[in-house]
Amino acid sequence: MSKPMLAIENLHATVDGKPILNGLDLAVNEGEVHAVMGPNGSGKSTLAYVIAGREGYEVTEGSITYRGEDLLAMSVEERACSGVFLAFQYPVEIPGVGSATFLKTAVNAARKHRGEQEYDAMEFLKLVREKRAALGIDDGMMRRALNVGFSGGEKKRNEMLQMALLEPTLAILDETDSGLDIDALKVVADGINALRGPERAMVVITHYQRLLDHVVPDKVHVLAGGRIVRSGGSELALELESRGYAGLGLEPSAAA
């Protein structure tokens, strides 16, 4: 029997005083991949940000338990160092900060947190080279400032590289598939599949079904009006694809 990784109960959250999540429940076990789908404005990104701990996303009720611990009591960086990873829908540009420098700082922060020896420059270079090759990221990108002037596809690949290096136990992917062409989508899917394992869990947030052709989820949830309104197996994604959110009576206005 697999152990629970993430347990969200009756989660209410507001942004600028406006309620966005209204009693959301979600339970994800080790080794599982869950897809959360929903129309625009249903609260998908808010869910991702609340899990990662973004300022301004206020939890007014409910709880999030991560591997038996109160996730909401942890700072953003504690969550990250404990294995929670958010792949951003819009990765942030950090001018002047080299991608390679950043990656090394991030990976070593997590290692330090786990009481492991930090990588030196050579060890790290070797590690990055391996991971990079699998994601089709060239060395030139590593030399540029973090996400600055990256194309949409490059930014998403870079998120996958970070995920591959940080090896999270719980990965939340916030519309990582949006704006990608088929090739980039395949790279992202491969990156996700490569990390699937019995001790990890993933929550793939997406608007469309197409990523789920490559990453077959164990469970699919439909988010509308800030709550999970339907859950099912991977066939639910196909049903949504053919009938649309409106076809299921799940337009945000209907659910509000």
Add this chain to the structure above:
Amino acid sequence: MPAPRTIPFDYPVPSASPAPALPGDGLPWLDALRGEGRRLSAGGLPGTRTEAWKYTSLAPLTELEFSHPAATLTEAIPAELGPGAFDALEGPSLVFVNGRLSARHAQLDGLPAGLRVRGLAQGLADDPAGIEALIGGTEALNGDLMAAFNAAFGADGCIVETEPEAAGKEPVLLRFVAAPGSEPLAYHPRVIVRLGAGSSLTLIECHEGPAGAPTWSNPFVDIRVGEGATLSHVKLQVEGDGAYHTALTKAALAGEARYESHLLALGARLARHEIHVRLAGEGADCQLRGGYMARGSQHIDNTTVIDHAVPHCESREVYKGVLDDTARGVFQGKIIVRQDAQKTDGHQLNRTLLLSPKAEIDTKPELEIYADDVKCSHGATAGEPEADQLFYLRSRGLDLRTARKLIVQGFMGELLEEVGHEPTRAVLAERVAAWIDGGRS
């Protein structure tokens, strides 16, 4: 009666004995120049009612009792300063202690062909006519008060010249060190730079001083870049926290000449770096990059005037800074485009990261455009490090302090990327990193 535009300043403090001699005293042209300098400076320091000094008050300087600069001769570099920031660099170097060239610290062996570096005081003795031709008459003062103090009381400095087509491989380093005794210390070095047509040079100016001592350095750097020549001018200002630094740099560019200024200002209690560039020949290119980082109650002023006198010139200005605590920054950027200066392409940008709610930046762009076919723009931003950026980095496991540090380092690092000489860039990057480490989270 409106308040006076200058503030009274007894400099140097009146003394019973006659003013000691300065190098070159007795040369008629120099006596005339110093006389004019004394006449102008007797009127006092520029006050905040003077538009160009609106945000920077020199009033605290008037509370210090400076003796005459001729009385501060020494060649000893204060031990607490340790090795100079650029000591590891190859290349010729001169060290000035209290504004005077220190012969025993000079390193001028193996100067490449076509490069000439000499001390000003020595030059006045060896080649007074040559120096007169370089310095010019009293009209060169042009009513500028800080230049007047420099002219009246300047004891030494240096001249750096390149012959046409000469290319100096290593940078020329000028290190200015304050070695104060028990009294407030002032000095006024003059640097003359003349680049022959088609030549190129990297010049590094470094200003250092010990902590706590009341000092005033008032350097005047006079630059002419010949046709098609390129000067990369790097300046690091890391004077002590009791220091006042009022620097004036004037550069005139001939056709197709390029002048790059890379300033990093971290030191002094109050510092003003004023740069005037005159684009006097078609196709000239002026690139000003300035970085300032201040904390405590430091005040750092950058004032620039770029004068597009002829058509088809380009100027780019980027000043970026980081201010913490109650530090205050000033950026004044004036771009003049004369009536004839068609097809001018000028851009100016000032960006400041404010790490504390009490830090302040006053930024004043001033575009005076008299030509009608020009591209000219300016922009300014000021604010805290962006929440988005902090969150992104923290979500990857970096603690708040490290995230801020990386953002600040990146913000300043962008400026340093433009420094062409790699070892010099590395020294500046180290200083930026050290500044950040010296701060609280």
